[in-house]
Amino acid sequence: xxxxxxxxxxxxxxxxxxxxxxxxxxxxxxxxxxxxxxxxxxxxxxxxxxxxxxxxxxxxxxxxxxxxxxxxxxxxxxxxxxxxxxxxxxxxxxxxxxxxxxxxxxxxxxxxxxxxxxxxxxxxxxxxxxxxxxxxxxxxxxxxxxxxxxxxxxxxxxxxxxxxxxxxxxxxxxxxxxxxxxxxxxxxxxxxxxxxxxxxxxxxxxxxxxxxxxxxxxxxxxxxxxxxxxxxxxxxxxxxxxxxxxxxxxxxxxxxxxxxxxxxxxxxxxxxxxxxxxxxxxxxxxxxxxxxxxxxxxxxxxxxxxxxxxxxxxxxxxxxxxxxxxxxxxxxxxxxxxxxxxxxxxxxxxxxxxxxxxxxxxxx
Numbered sequence: 001x002x003x004x005x006x007x008x009x010x011x012x013x014x015x016x017x018x019x020x021x022x023x024x025x026x027x028x029x030x031x032x033x034x035x036x037x038x039x040x041x042x043x044x045x046x047x048x049x050x051x052x053x054x055x056x057x058x059x060x061x062x063x064x065x066x067x068x069x070x071x072x073x074x075x076x077x078x079x080x081x082x083x084x085x086x087x088x089x090x091x092x093x094x095x096x097x098x099x100x101x102x103x104x105x106x107x108x109x110x111x112x113x114x115x116x117x118x119x120x121x122x123x124x125x126x127x128x129x130x131x132x133x134x135x136x137x138x139x140x141x142x143x144x145x146x147x148x149x150x151x152x153x154x155x156x157x158x159x160x161x162x163x164x165x166x167x168x169x170x171x172x173x174x175x176x177x178x179x180x181x182x183x184x185x186x187x188x189x190x191x192x193x194x195x196x197x198x199x200x201x202x203x204x205x206x207x208x209x210x211x212x213x214x215x216x217x218x219x220x221x222x223x224x225x226x227x228x229x230x231x232x233x234x235x236x237x238x239x240x241x242x243x244x245x246x247x248x249x250x251x252x253x254x255x256x257x258x259x260x261x262x263x264x265x266x267x268x269x270x271x272x273x274x275x276x277x278x279x280x281x282x283x284x285x286x287x288x289x290x291x292x293x294x295x296x297x298x299x300x301x302x303x304x305x306x307x308x309x310x311x312x313x314x315x316x317x318x319x320x321x322x323x324x325x326x327x328x329x330x331x332x333x334x335x336x337x338x339x340x341x342x343x344x345x346x347x348x349x350x351x352x353x354x355x356x357x358x359x360x361x362x363x364x
Contacts, residue, residue, distance in 0.1 A: 042066075115146065216240060256274050
């Protein structure tokens, strides 16, 4: 059996549901695989509800460290060296931390730049490429790019080892009775986790006979802004903040899920249910190509493509109808995509493989 590894995982929080969500899932999976993690954050506030067991000491193997401490070299004198450094989502490890490592470690750690998820073709070309460090205290060292993705030529997606077992044991009827007791037999259950889509009022009017579950924060605020525009609205339930397992269960229980960003996007894929993804908008409109690449990989039917384009304000006009036939075609597509992903190695397996190979390379 190979020895366990110690990881320093760095994350600067921009959207605490997305970037921190991915890093927390990765930390959990590393720990469950027998490794140790130091998670360095500049804002850990969302972990109060995302990982409530952390404050109670129920997350052994994961150590939460403040980002500011990594910026102060004097406090790092007693810090034990890690085998792996991970920069998540284009953040940069503080130079004081890098200088400490360069001065105290006999050889460089495996240094990985964990990038954003995309289905675009260039991801396959850039995955696993080295990036030499040409200046600073770590001059002469190198990093490796790690790109999550949807094909065997990328780093794959985060997937817990017990995911399928948890899904098979999940009873959606019990969950629905507990969280949506007013749901009628004729109604569909729809979850909403979004930014502020301009098409939300039209969508609510289209689904007045359905039951909505609305997540807290920006989605609930977006709903409150949309309701005054409506003559009739569907029944909407405000959900509390929940941990990651609770969020997964919500997706499994619903007939249709609206998700956003990166972490919930991947969880919707694993749920295998019809979903609509709101991509994080970029000023240069780069998100348009990213969305189209994903829809191409999904082999999405025309109605799903059009709905995504309207929901993301790429096209104008009414949203396609969410009738039973439309959702059935989406469900078939989602199930097929999920199976293709299950046939591939998950992100953790590929990450550890890259680390072991890089360790061997650095030892030569």
